[in-house]
Amino acid sequence: MTSPEVNDAAVVLKLEDVVKTFPGVRALDGVQLEVRAGEVHCLLGQNGAGKSTLIKVLSGVHRPDEGRIEWLGGEFKPANPQSAMKAGIATIYQELDLVDDLSVAENAFLGHEPRRFGFVRRGYMSRHTRKILTRLGHGEIPPGRMVRSLPAAGKQVVSMARALSHDAKLIIMDEPSAVLAHDEVGNLFRIIRDLTSNGIAVIYISHRLEEIREIGDRVTVLKDGRTTAANLPARTTPTRDLVSRMTGRTIEYVFPEQSTQDRGEELLRVDGLGRTGEFADISLTVHSGEIVGIAGLVGSGRSELLETIFGARRPESGTVTVAGKALRPGSVGAAVRAGLGMAPEERKSQALLLGEPIYRNVTLATFTGYARGGFTNAGKEIAEASRIADALELRPRDVRKPVRTLSGGNQQKVVVGRWLLGDTKLLLLDEPTRGVDVGARAELYQVIRDLAARGVGVLLVSSEVPEVLGLADRVLVMREGRVVREAPAGELDEDTVLDLVMAGSLQAEEVTL
């Protein structure tokens, strides 16, 4: 239950009837929101409901068309992100907005570098960054390291460090846990509690209801740009209520039936695959019609393994065999020709052409197949992309819109949808449901199951253990670059997997989930 202090705490932020339109879309259509000092206020809503737009209005990225925002008792009209930060509102955006070629410290203090006599105080900046990183449980990240060389989760930590480097009274977090592993989420929650106990308010966005139950005080639900419910108690409101207010219907959050059919012939065989510092001596097989899940922490070498199988990295030892034929190492082209497809971990930097229309992003791996004599077939591409858009409930449905106008979860559907076209025989999925809402997630699971039923082999990496257990037929658990357990999904449960994943990990005792 909400603590009494929060109940009485002053309202710091109040939004009334906020409207924001983009060409052809009313992204916000009358939003009410009220946030108190020292509370964790959760925003819930489907993909495209307007959550990110709302926080971009608060952080000065977008200017609202109508409505009123009150911040600390006065009217608030931030002209740009800098002025919102100066007013005490710090934001962690859904899509990482770090500068790849600057160091961790430079990114953390970007735009507000500590200066003396006009010179940046590099030493101070670096010390302070280290302090924040340690507080975040990541003292091991060197402040001088280039951000480009960090894995996705590391980048997420840096953008959190950036938010904490401000003297903020409100911190907005747009799906911060989407890139974080289980134990990291525990860390994040510890920091959030620390912040709120100092009277700092937090707006927290996530599609995972169990997180909202754990960390949230109150919930505001958005649907189609409107507030459909405000200030519900985060812990006690029944899930059915939350989901029906989000979606307007009731969705059972269940995994589709595990297939009963026997698995087909062997599609993929990986033998003794290794890369120094990433993973070592990995052997695995995937059969036609089988879904194999890989569980493990971020940094356990899962993504690197997938990329190596796909030819995006060159193995230092070991072989990859697809349908009995050895795959040329280090060649994505050869992998794609052999029928492999991969939805990579980072959608923005690894998968999307943001300025291009949705359909061209969906058909990026298949447009050559639709072409005749080198001429592209836009009609066919649009038709195929629309089919995928329907299957994955993409919003908006008009596939000629540029991908950059899509919400985060919808962009993710585009990344996965790309490999549902064409005749992919083996699908490598790296965090396929990152940022996808509860309803669309169920659709996506069904689509993956259907593919397997048609004989496609799937190798799935996910930080969400229930997802791996619920979707996969067979599960591999990875730790520190090695497979520590392989078993049919039915023989494992969440606790066993978590124990395996974290055995020997220093942060194990800090896990609060």
Place this chain on the structure above:
Amino acid sequence: MTTTQTAAPPANEKPAETRSWWRDDASEPLRRNLALFAVLILLIIIGIATRPDLYSDSTWVRNNIFTILELASVIGVVTVGMTFVIIGGGIDLSVGAIVALAGVWSTTLATQSYGAGGMIFCALAVGIGVGVVNGILIAYGRLVAFIATLAILVAARGLAAQISGKQTQVSTNTFINDIAANDLLGIPLLVYILAAVVAAGWVLLNRTTFGRRTVAVGGNVEAARLAGINVKRHTLLLYALSGLCCGIAAIMLTSQATSAQAAMANLYELDAIAAAIIGGTLLSGGRGTIIGSLLGVIVFATITNLFAINNLSTEVQNMVKGGIIVAAVLVQQFRYKSLSQLFNRA
């Protein structure tokens, strides 16, 4: 604890179309080129204001339009190739040098002895050949495009000087020389060549898999690679295409001058890059149009023409050109910044 609830909205209510077609994505190319049209009109108004005597003569006006287009033709062909390279995420500083090398090589006495066909074949082959060298250095040798093509610029000019013995080589082939001298239906042949190259470039960029790959490779090279596109081969092809355009331009320029020399097509790389940039091609790649580049070339040709009809010096002209480039890049940067702020930040 207060629990306020607002009524759920009617389920099937459509969001209102509040913006006009003008703000629609479909009108984006038009909006983008509008500034260039405005500059063009401004330049014509300045022309009319400074030389009303000339502009009152309709035959002169007609001929002057062709003069401008002819002026734009050679550099226009080079710019089409350059536009592809820049959209594909690269840059080609060697274009002027390739034009000179192709021009010189195709006008040696030995080559001329094979007739017009031999000369054209030689120019195109040299252009493509040097382009392939660029491509290999950049795609497979992993050199930075700026450095690789700068090196080739120096080397190709050197080779051209070597072949020509620093002499001007006169073309005695009447077929080649007649290309620039002749009209068809009152329009210079060079303008037809420009039109053909622009049309081919437009189709290639907008309607073929080659064009699609170009945008993908320039827009997000990692995404292109992970989608199975052969990025290296495509990069090589882009530089070969730029070389081919330079070969075509070499023949046009040789025909105009009825000769070739190692110093010809001087600083064409700057003109071509500038035209592409003011035409809206993003220097970082992934975005650009052939029509925008063509308009950029025409704007520069119109400025040159404006100075010529007013008998002004080329020094001032270059200063004005420089100013226009700066202005265009500033406008683009502003656009890009506001775009990225609106959409990409998150």
